[in-house]
Amino acid sequence: MSQLPVEVTAMAEVPADKGEVHVVHLYPREMSIYGDLGNTRCIAARLRWHGYRPVVHDHHPGAPWPERADLVLGGGGQDSGQVRVQEDLAAQADRLRELAADGVPMLMICGMYQLMGQAFVTVEGERLPGLGIFDVTTQGGRTRMIGPVVLDTDLGQVVGYENHSGATRLGEGQAPFGRVRHGHGNNGSDGTEGARTGNVFGSYLHGPILPANPRLADGLLEIAARRATGEWAPGEIDDSIADQAHQRQVRRLLG
Template identity: 45%
Template structure:
């Protein structure tokens, strides 16, 4: 079995340790004997996104994000929407999350269009949300129902009718600091503000993504379990640490 991962803009959108998500997907698949191929896709390329099992889209700085936004809309938009509608697994973090939405409204009120693959809207907020986050997820993850991470964003994201939240905020701000929701789920596409990076300390979520990604091409796949002692210890420590810092 082979897992084909597309890494979107690895050269431009790789702030905040996002590379750790790729390492985690790669390792957790390899440890189970699953071959992994990572295909970087950047500016100027227009691949068929339906050919990938999993697409990872990280966060970037404002300068890079502007470059990426233009390229996404002109070269990648329709194929990316088709792939998401077709059930390709997508993990989009922070900037990537915002860019997959309908638009980003600047402080001046201008609406910069996004890909429009996710029914979410983001507007600029005053002040950044920075800190540890714990959410309780509604996904059937098995094991711990919590997810942990670190957020650092000034955008406030609001979900539309077609998307569900990734989880409810226990510690931190989440999508917008108001409705107590974090991230979004639409079909097999997942958007989130959680860095940390998100996957190493949430191995149940990493496995959920790998399992979904493989099942689309190979029929229902069951992943053998791994020795996750260190991962779960880090997860628990991060939950405890976040609670301690914020109370």
């Protein structure tokens, strides 16, 4: 178990007296490119600001699973990174499915989003089976979908940056995370981005996504805190800088 150091700027530290929230970061070495580590740092910082005690567990391939998981995060990685975590992911598959079915909130970005689906097929044709939490299938490609994104979601408008070559298709009845207002999304053609099953969210958005979207971050934290402590008692957080950056991206892309 390791507790992640978090840089706190322009905000005084809030006394942590509302209880512990345990955050599991899956494969931070193999699956945390394009700034996705920032999601874990954002979650830990916002928990502190809200008055909770974050306990961050970095889960590496072959390591024992933490005794407690109130929120699970996973990031993006290259195809080689996905292959390196495949064995451990298979070993943890039943546990992760059980946590998802039990309502534990999860945010899976890019490569980990793909591995939470039915399967990921690499450019070379190797089929990597997924956990089946999302009814999605991804086909690797040689053309990358890159650029800023604006989505409409159930948690409000979300902004971020995509960089992926995999084209993901939703199964019949699978809800997307959001609808694309600008960008490529899952596959560049059907207007969907990511997937959502219960409290499990999958998305291609880097950035990282959570610092740029405080409402999304707090939506995950509310679910986690209620599970961990029995209530959600948010503190006062000044999100004006994040909100300004968010609004500027929306204005720039949508006019």
